[in-house]
Amino acid sequence: MNGSEIAWYSHEMCFWHDPGPGSGYVPVGPGVEPLRQFAVDPDLRRAEGLVKASGVLDRYTCLTPAPATDEDLLLVHVPEHIERVEALSALGGGDAGVYAQVNHHSAQAARLAAGAAAQAVRQVLDGRFRRAYCLVRPPGHHAEPDRAMALCLYNNVAIAARAAQRRGARRVLVLDWDVHHGNGIQRVFYDDPDVLYVSIHQDGLFPPASGLVMETGTGAGAGSTLNVPLPPGTGHDAYLAVVSRVVAPAARAFGPDLILVAAGVDAGGHDPMGRMLCTSRTFHAMTSMMCRLADELSGGRIVFVHEGGYSAWYQPTLVLGTASAIAGLPAPQDPFLHALDHLPGQRMQSHQRRVIEHLEARHPLLLRPSAGTGTVGGAADE
Ligand SMILES: [Zn+2]
Structure with a gap:
């Protein structure tokens, strides 16, 4: 892979958004002295710096995204939500929903994050690039049409999926491996x-x-949602087994024209918000598997959009692992691996395997013998 085939979208202003006390710690008060918040978006600048210093960014065409237009945002959100985010940001701060603090720069950062995802999808569908990575903040997967939630202002990946449908993609697979559930x-x-x-x-x-x-x-979409809730302490082997035994067969049954990945790295083993054990090897392997799946199913078209990730020291290495795999490069050196890779949870545990077996036996999409039968709904009857 080289710069004519893969694109990297980032923007300095995405690093200026800061969700402040909405990011995990309770506000300073009795028993709580001032301290660093979990979600410090300038940490993403360090992630980009590592990808650059490693030479991996040289494999990408680096692009500055345009902000999402109202038309883009309205693909998913109601006008009142957009107005609330912009008004609060203009005032200098406030909560735009549920645990979704904004600062003066947040409205601009959020438009750039959503704009990057939409632009990446359009350029991949137009054939300019095969693969893309959007290193953006604020994240998006909790944001619902009418409210911001949990650091997420606009739902970047949902907007990108809708933009893809407008651009002619008939079917879009969204894989979300952020440690939190993407309710939005x-x-x-x-x-x-x-x-x-x-x-x-x-x-x-x-x-x-x-x-x-x-x-x-539900309704026509019955069978088109597939949740894989894994127990705390899950690591490398179980994550890879989920991709090969659940995600890949579901994707083959579905037959996407485009794959989108909500590529949070807060399932990393050093993350303060999650209790999982993934390493840079895990993200590298999952990314490689998804790129191969895109080559098999969607003409190679795949777009990764950053979501969560709150370890100041480990997030850059995890982003590098993802970026290296997209570029077809080996897994990078990981100075933090030794603290994680010997833990028992890295090997498949029986209580993790049971989640996979449950889905294999019951999810309508995994019961289908083959793809190409029209809608996902009703699959269990076939
Ligand atoms: Zn998350």
């Missing part, structure tokens, strides 16, 4: 048979009681 993406496409949403997340983490195995879509 799920809600947008819950009744849409042409967008398959697959989420691999820590069971019961956030939002509470969201992303259960029995949430599989």
Whole structure:
């Protein structure tokens, strides 16, 4: 892979958004002294710096995204939501929803994040690039049509999927491996048979009681949602098994024209917000598997959009692992691997295997013998 085939989207202003006390710690008060918040978006600048210093960024064409237009945002969000984000940001701060603090720069950063995802999808569908990575903030997968949630202002990946449909993609697979459940993406496409949403997340983490195995879509979209809630402490082997035994067969049954990955790295083993054990090797391997799946199913068209990731020291290495795999390069050196790779949870545990076996036996999409039978809904009857 070289710069004529893969694109990198980032923008300095995405690093100026800061969700402040909405990012995990309770505000300073009795028993709480001032301290660093989890979600410090300038950390993403360090991630980009590592990808650059490693030479991996040289393999990409680096692009500056245009901000999302109102038309882009309205593909997913109601006008009142957009107005609320912009008004609060103009005032200098406030909560645009539920745990979704903004600062003066957030409205601009959020438009750039959504704009990058939409632009990446359009350029991949137009054939200018085969693969793309958007290193953007604020994240998006919790944002619902009418409200911001949990650091997410606009739903970048959902907007990109809708933009893809407008650009002629008939079927879009969205894989979300952020450690939290992407309730916002799920809600947008819950009744849409042409967008398959697959989420691999820590069971019961956030939002509470969201992303259960029995949430599989509704109406025409029945069977087009696939949740893989894994127990805390899940690591490398189980994540790769989910991709090969759940995601890949579901994708083959679905037959996407484009694959989108909500590529958070907060399932990393050093992340303060998750309790999973993934390493740079895990993200490198999952990314390679998804790129191969795109080559097999969607003409190679695949777009990765950054979501969560809150370890100041490990996030850059995990982004580098993802970026290296997209470029077809080997897994990078990982100075933090030794603290994680010997832990028992890196090998498949029986309680992790049971989640996979449950889905293999019950999810309508995994029961289908082959692709190309029209809508996802009704698959269990075939
Ligand atoms: Zn997350």
